[in-house]
Amino acid sequence: MSRALRILIWLMVTLVGVLALSRIALDRGEQISAMWLVVAAGCTYAIGYRFYSKFVATKVLVLDGQRATPSERLENGRDFVPTNKWVVFGHHFAAIAGPGPLVGPVLAMQFGYLPGTLWILAGAVLGGCVQDFVILLFSVRRDGKSLTEMAREEIGKVGGFVAYVAVIGIVVILLAVCALIVVNALKASPWGAFTIAMTIPIALLMGLYLRRIRPGKVLETSLLGFVLVILAIFGGQWVSQSSSVAPIFTLTAPALALWIILYGYAASAAPVWLLLAPRDYLSTFVKLGTIAMLALGILAVRPTLQMPALTRFVDGTGPVFAGKIFPFAFITIACGAISGFHALISSGTTPKLIRRETETRMVGYGAMLAESLVAIMATVAAGMLQPGTYFAISSPAGIVGQAPEAAVATISNWGFPITAAGMHSLAQAVGEQTLFNRTGGAPAFAVGMAQIFANSLGGQTVMAIWYHFAIMFEALFILTVLDAGTRVGRFMVQEALGHVWEPIGRTSWYPSILGTSALMVGAWGYFLWQGIKDPLGGINSLWPLFGICNQLLAAVALCVATTIIIKMGKARFAAVTVVPLAWLVAVTFTASWHKIFDPSPRLGFLAHAQQLVNSQANDAARLIFNDRLDAVVTGVLIVMVALILMESGFEWIRVLSGKKEARVKEAPFVPSRFQAEEQA
């Protein structure tokens, strides 16, 4: 292709992207097609990948195709395996794609579709993708070392310690939030509860089938599991209509929370092959298939966005969570824009599979673009709901009232008209008794997704099946995050406590397994319990806390990346990581300040505790304690990240002033045989 033609094509892409973004950003008072979001995303990603990631790859990181990667040098057929770039891309994407990019944009929809969409696009292209890319490359150049190891080696002991504690902190809060989302989606829903309960025996059956009947046939077993899950969805419909069985599966939030806590403990202590691995296979199978189906569904239906670009709640008075667009939209949407958790994946399995250094661009930067597109799809699913319906589903009873009439009146007064009859019809159409006060984002997303699927396949008569398919899809992989996360956290706790008393560090010693599993489950279980007892729905407190943790971990990752870039002698290009780092520091520190000290009881933990001091309510003392605990957790995290920022800053000054030799701790250069083979 000639240079002139290439320039012309990229000019066209830019013009179409600008047109789509203008349509999204400037239209007021009329509904727009969701396809504008898809087109804007496609053009932004194309330009970001083609130009920005290439700049980072060639000028900043100077990717070297002649340098052997750890998968080549340390190849052992087990952890280090040179793998086709597309296969690594799929593997990496499957690991980073979780409930975050689906739930965050749905919650942030209370501001309208515009803030979330712009943050997803800009955050991913300039922040999240860069973070995933540079951390992956730096891990590849260090034999696949983890983020915490790189922080310790490149920044210092404080950096390593903070990264370690931040990881445990984020895992605990993340698991509590995930469990809370599942509780809110399944409470008083016999259909959903039955379907999800059935995934446990299905996973056990898959584990036994894999081990005893068809060893190693994982794809076949996952397909079998998927068929059984679909049967469970139909079984759930029968259960919900049976007057004798339905009450057994009609569970309150506390009952569900206890079941999930028990499940988390059992999954953490049981053999991996029996429960954790088959559930992981099953949820990955369903996840990849459903995301692909959702993309096709959006293209087929091309829905119109019912939500306005901006709502009245940009002023911080939103019912879903309290706080203004800045900083709260930017911590509510993490995984679709920038997520610190990805740095753990980018410095985990993926660097050990990379065949050529030059492929880190496609895997690190490219997979995050795909994740960002998932967030855009979630934005479309939530944005196509009638605003009144969205707020009725996503607002807690403590804000809009417990009774349908009260909720309808409150939401209609906000300027988003709905009727109790309309909500009742919708609940019946999706096979639920009610859709009011189903906070957490998952039910609102499931209703939107069910509408997309029903409009493209089967019509309104199968809305209920699609809704419960969507709930199953979300709950299944949220619970997979929960059991995998509990086990990862357990290993980290064992590792840390092993320094205090050696036997605890033995990962196969059962008393240690049971004890540390209890510690881990107890930690997230406590926050979960706090969430379900929270009169404001729990999400109001826990999701911002999770967002703060996640973005603080991203700040740690960007500190590590900036330090390495400066030590590489590329300080003039350090802005590629310093700018997103500065933004995240501004966002997380401001959000933390508001969450701790804001005078509004809906927003500030301490103000809420103060409001309860004179309350006569039975649980006032516990709520006050919880508020103060949340404030302390937020404060401790902020102090730790401030420490790593200072330690990084001092390291940068020492290196830039010449007081310290700029030496990176990379593995020595070894020429790649792959490069030589290709040239031959």
Next chain:
Amino acid sequence: MKRMVQIVMATLREIFDESAYARFLLRNGMRSSRAAYAAFLRENEAARARRPRCC
């Protein structure tokens, strides 16, 4: 098209650990069996249990 299907299948086989099992059999000169799969699971248990799933 054929190449695309091959890559998709290879990706799925990697994600679902079928490739890892095939490499294990090759490395140890074993044929697929219950015992071989049990040995593969034992070898991979620690690595698998430490593999985080993102939010």
